[in-house]
Amino acid sequence: KNFIFTRYSFVMKTEQTPDTTVTNDNHLVPFFFKKLFLLLGIVLVLSLVIRYALQLPTGWFDEKMTLKEAELKENGSDYNTIFFGSSRVEKQVKPYVFDRYTKKLGKINTNTFNYGIGGFTGPEIFHLVNEYLDREDIDLDYVLMEIRTHNRSGNFLKNLHTNRAKWWCDGSTTSYAINNTLNLPYPKFGFWRKADLVSKYCISYIENLLNFGMWESVVKYHFTEPDDFHMGKLGDGYAALDDDPRTKWKAAYKKFRRDTAKYNVVRRRASIKIFENNYKTNDYNRYLLSAYKELISKAKEKDIELILFIPPYLSPQDFKELKPIYDRLPANNKIELANGKENPEFYQVANLWDTSHLNDKGATIFSRKLAMRFVDIIKGKKKKKRRKKAKK
Helix, strand or coil: HHHHHHHHHHHHHHHHHHHHHHHHHHHHHHHHHHHHHHHHHHHHHHHHHHHHHHHHCCCCCCCCHHHHHHHHHHHHHHHEEEECCCHHHHCCCCCCHHHHHHHHHHHCCCCCEEEHHHHHHHCCCCCCCCCHCCCCCCCCCCCEECCCCCCCHHHHCCCCCHHHHHHCCCCHHHHHHHHHCCCCCCCCCCCHHHHHHHHHHHHHHHHHHCCCCCHHHHHHHHHCCCCCEEEEEECCCCCHHHCCCCHHHHHHHHHHHHHHHHHHHHHHHHHHHHCCCCCCCCCCCCCHHHHHHHHHHHHEEEEEEEEECCCCCHHHHHHHHHHHHHCCCCCCEEEEECCCCHHHHHHHHHHHCCCCCCCCHHHHHHHHHHHHHHHHHHHHHHHHHHHHHHHC
């Protein structure tokens, strides 16, 4: 009996012990997650406190942006007009040429700064324009913004996990990027590709929020001086490719000269087919159009004229994406200089540097034509105002 009892007791103990252990584990699971969330909360608060304490300016991680932000902080009151965009602004818009022709042709007093940054993606441009529309230390009258396609996510993916890919990832601009991605109508952007890109935007948002991978750039910002050549010879933000000392641009020049027809013929024909022949489609990114219209309305509320423009020499796919969006923008808020029939000079080898950019001579022509179209828009708006006053 003792043996049986002992054995029975032993069996009972071995059967009861796992139940107790499971119960304890069940209590440990929520305890673990509570600790995890508490830790993440502490890290988040510390990150925000550190970021606030450092008071880092926009673009602190990038030489070009650091220089341009410093210029606008110190001399922002000298400018009433800013161009925003990618290298197609940085290397192609000459402020002093633009200002000369706005005064000469329309007696419009523009004092222009070039805030183009090479490789800028659509969300980066959108974020920066939004930021400057909200700034009160610069009294802007005019903002000219490059229309940038969203199907070109290569620069973002190339820079993934770097500060360049996450500096702009606050809540509103990340939402802008995600919605743009989800609304891309092109077959090559299927469900899985969109899901992958959306997940990477979310990762960049989290990395930005928690300051992941930023400290090396913070140290560099405080202890190194950026190279002034990024501001150009006149210090107005325009940096000609002809004067750029970096070897990558020299290599791009040589590559283009080896087979100019390969790019010129294809791109000029595409521009004429789409813009001259009035290509139309209902298959376009409706969210991007809506975002641009909201930005125009926001600028108008702040008494700023926002004009969006399409530069020349883009790829055929970019032309196809931008044309239906451009057509649906308000007539007095857009400029198109991509049509190879109306603007053949932008497709001539003598005015081109490489497969994507104009040279200094081409930039002069581009800036002059931008000024001419700009003057037409502003003078047209002033006439409308005078007519309204006369009717009253």
